[in-house]
Amino acid sequence: MARRNRNNPLALAVLMCLAERPMHPYEIATTLRRRHKDESVKLNYGSLYSVVCSLERRGLIVAHDTERHGRLPERTVYRPTAAGRLEAHEWLAEILSVPLKEYPAFEAALSFLPGMAPDDAIALLEQRASRLEVALAQARAGREMLEERGLPRLLLVESEFENELRAAELAFVRRLLDDISSGSLDGYDWWQAIHRGDGSPVPAPFDEAHWLAANGNAA
Amino acid sequence: MARRNRNNPLALAVLMCLAERPMHPYEIATTLRRRHKDESVKLNYGSLYSVVCSLERRGLIVAHDTERHGRLPERTVYRPTAAGRLEAHEWLAEILSVPLKEYPAFEAALSFLPGMAPDDAIALLEQRASRLEVALAQARAGREMLEERGLPRLLLVESEFENELRAAELAFVRRLLDDISSGSLDGYDWWQAIHRGDGSPVPAPFDEAHWLAANGNAA
DNA sequence: ATCAGAGTACTCGATGCCGAGTAGCGCTTC
DNA sequence: GAAGCGCTACTCGGCATCGAGTACTCTGAT
Structure with missing residues (x-):
C-alpha cells in the first residue's frame, strides 16, 4: 500500500465526489465548479488527472467503466473502493478534529x-x-x-x-x-x-x- | 531577469536576514531558528539551499565572500543586491496591503x-x-x-x-x-x-x- | 457550406519542494 | 586513545504541482 498523502485537498474533493456516484474526471471538475467548491477548497484543475492517477495507484479508486460520446476521446469513469471511502472519512475526520497550524x-x-x-x-x-x-x-x-x-x-x-x-x-x-x-x-x-x-x-x-x-x- | 516567484516564504525570510548583514546559508538557518521564525513562517530547512540558489539565479543575492572554519567544508557568504532589497520590500508590502485568500x-x-x-x-x-x-x-x-x-x-x-x-x-x-x-x-x-x-x-x-x-x- | 467562437477533455515539460540521509568535526568520558 | 554522541553543514532523488498549451467538437450565423 502506497503511503498516504493528505496534503492535496483536490484528492479529498475527488473522493467526496465519487462517494456520491461514479464519474469521469472531467465530470468531477464540472461538478466541483458548479458547486463553487473552488471558493472554499484549493483546487487546481491542471493537477486533476495526476491526482486521479495517484488515487488509482494507491488503490483508493478504480476504473468502473469507460464511455464515449460522439467522436470525443474515451473517458474513464471511476468509483471509490472500500479503502477509498474509509480514507475519505478518516481524512475528513482528521481535519475536523485536530486544528492544524497553517502559516498565513x-x-x-x-x-x-x-x-x-x-x-x-x-x-x-x-x-x-x-x-x-x-x-x-x-x-x-x-x-x-x-x-x-x-x-x-x-x-x-x-x-x-x-x-x-x-x-x-x-x-x-x-x-x-x-x-x-x-x-x-x-x-x-x-x-x-x-x-x-x-x-x-x-x-x-x-x-x-x-x-x-x-x-x-x-x- | 527571471520571473518573480513569491510563493515560498523561506525566500522572503532569507532576504530579510541578509538585509541585516551578509550570512552563509547555515547561519541564516540558525538565525531563523533562534528567533523562532518557524512558528510564524512556513520554513523547511531542507529547501534552504535550493531557495538560496534560486535567489542567486534571479540576481537578488550575490556571493559576497567565502570562509572556512577548521576542516569543515567551505561556506559561501551571500549579500542582497539592490534588486534583492527592493524585491524584499515590495513583497512584504504586497502581503501586508492586499489580503490573500488562503484556503485553510x-x-x-x-x-x-x-x-x-x-x-x-x-x-x-x-x-x-x-x-x-x-x-x-x-x-x-x-x-x-x-x-x-x-x-x-x-x-x-x-x-x-x-x-x-x-x-x-x-x-x-x-x-x-x-x-x-x-x-x-x-x-x-x-x-x-x-x-x-x-x-x-x-x-x-x-x-x-x-x-x-x-x-x-x-x- | 463554412467559419467563428465557445466549450470540452485532456497533456506536458519545467520547476519546486520535501525530508530522509550523511559525512565530518570536536567534545566528553572512561 | 578510541568510542560514542550531538552538532554542523549540506545533498539528493523522487514526487507533486503548475499553468499554459492543444486538439478536437459542437452550435449558430452567414
Missing part, C-alpha cells in the same frame, strides 16, 4: 514588520483594512442572496467561517493601526530609531540582544 | 460537512473545540512569559494575530456545535435524512436540485 502569509509578514519603516507599515495596513472591509461587505451580500434563494445554512457554513475569520482579522488590523499611530505599541521607539537613518547611534536592526535576553536558555 | 483545511472540511453523519460531525467538532482551548491557553501563557522577560509587543504581533484568529475559530465552532446539537441549523433535517440509511425515500446525497435552484443562472 500575513502572519509571516507581521513577523517581519520591524524590517520596514513604521510609516510605510501604517500606510500598507490602512490599505489592507479597507480592502478587508470591501471583501467582507461583498461576501455578506453574496451570502444573503443565496439564503434568499433558499440555500440552507448547512451548505454555507464554510463561507460563514471564512467571513468570521476575516472580521477578526479586520479588528486586529484596526487595533494594531491605532497602537502604532498613537505610538503606544511597546517597542515603537526602538522601531522608529532603527529606521531614522540620520546617523544617530541606534541599536543594530533586529538587535540580537533582544532575543537573547528574552529567550535566554528557554529551550 | 478546516474551511474545506466544512464544505464537505454534509458528506458525514451529523453525529460524527458533532463528536469531531467537540474535539476540535477542546484542542483549540488547550492551544489558546498554552499560547497565552507562553506570550506572557516572553513579555515578562522584556520582549516588546512589537516583536510579538504575529503571535497575537494568530491567537486572535484561533479565538475567533473557537467561537465559531462552539456556535456551530450549538446549532447542530439543538437541530436549529437550517438544512439539518435533510442532512439527517440522507445519513439515516434506513431505506426510507430520501433525496440523493448532495441533491443537485439544491444547487441548481440556488445558483440558477447566477454567473
Whole structure:
C-alpha cells in the first residue's frame, strides 16, 4: 500500500465526489465548479488527472467503466473502493478534529514588520483594512442572496467561517493601526530609531540582544 | 531577469536576514531558528539551499565572500543586491496591503460537512473545540512569559494575530456545535435524512436540485 | 457550406519542494 | 586513545504541482 498523502485537498474533493456516484474526471471538475467548491477548497484543475492517477495507484479508486460520446476521446469513469471511502472519512475526520497550524502569509509578514519603516507599515495596513472591509461587505451580500434563494445554512457554513475569520482579522488590523499611530505599541521607539537613518547611534536592526535576553536558555 | 516567484516564504525570510548583514546559508538557518521564525513562517530547512540558489539565479543575492572554519567544508557568504532589497520590500508590502485568500483545511472540511453523519460531525467538532482551548491557553501563557522577560509587543504581533484568529475559530465552532446539537441549523433535517440509511425515500446525497435552484443562472 | 467562437477533455515539460540521509568535526568520558 | 554522541553543514532523488498549451467538437450565423 502506497503511503498516504493528505496534503492535496483536490484528492479529498475527488473522493467526496465519487462517494456520491461514479464519474469521469472531467465530470468531477464540472461538478466541483458548479458547486463553487473552488471558493472554499484549493483546487487546481491542471493537477486533476495526476491526482486521479495517484488515487488509482494507491488503490483508493478504480476504473468502473469507460464511455464515449460522439467522436470525443474515451473517458474513464471511476468509483471509490472500500479503502477509498474509509480514507475519505478518516481524512475528513482528521481535519475536523485536530486544528492544524497553517502559516498565513500575513502572519509571516507581521513577523517581519520591524524590517520596514513604521510609516510605510501604517500606510500598507490602512490599505489592507479597507480592502478587508470591501471583501467582507461583498461576501455578506453574496451570502444573503443565496439564503434568499433558499440555500440552507448547512451548505454555507464554510463561507460563514471564512467571513468570521476575516472580521477578526479586520479588528486586529484596526487595533494594531491605532497602537502604532498613537505610538503606544511597546517597542515603537526602538522601531522608529532603527529606521531614522540620520546617523544617530541606534541599536543594530533586529538587535540580537533582544532575543537573547528574552529567550535566554528557554529551550 | 527571471520571473518573480513569491510563493515560498523561506525566500522572503532569507532576504530579510541578509538585509541585516551578509550570512552563509547555515547561519541564516540558525538565525531563523533562534528567533523562532518557524512558528510564524512556513520554513523547511531542507529547501534552504535550493531557495538560496534560486535567489542567486534571479540576481537578488550575490556571493559576497567565502570562509572556512577548521576542516569543515567551505561556506559561501551571500549579500542582497539592490534588486534583492527592493524585491524584499515590495513583497512584504504586497502581503501586508492586499489580503490573500488562503484556503485553510478546516474551511474545506466544512464544505464537505454534509458528506458525514451529523453525529460524527458533532463528536469531531467537540474535539476540535477542546484542542483549540488547550492551544489558546498554552499560547497565552507562553506570550506572557516572553513579555515578562522584556520582549516588546512589537516583536510579538504575529503571535497575537494568530491567537486572535484561533479565538475567533473557537467561537465559531462552539456556535456551530450549538446549532447542530439543538437541530436549529437550517438544512439539518435533510442532512439527517440522507445519513439515516434506513431505506426510507430520501433525496440523493448532495441533491443537485439544491444547487441548481440556488445558483440558477447566477454567473 | 463554412467559419467563428465557445466549450470540452485532456497533456506536458519545467520547476519546486520535501525530508530522509550523511559525512565530518570536536567534545566528553572512561 | 578510541568510542560514542550531538552538532554542523549540506545533498539528493523522487514526487507533486503548475499553468499554459492543444486538439478536437459542437452550435449558430452567414
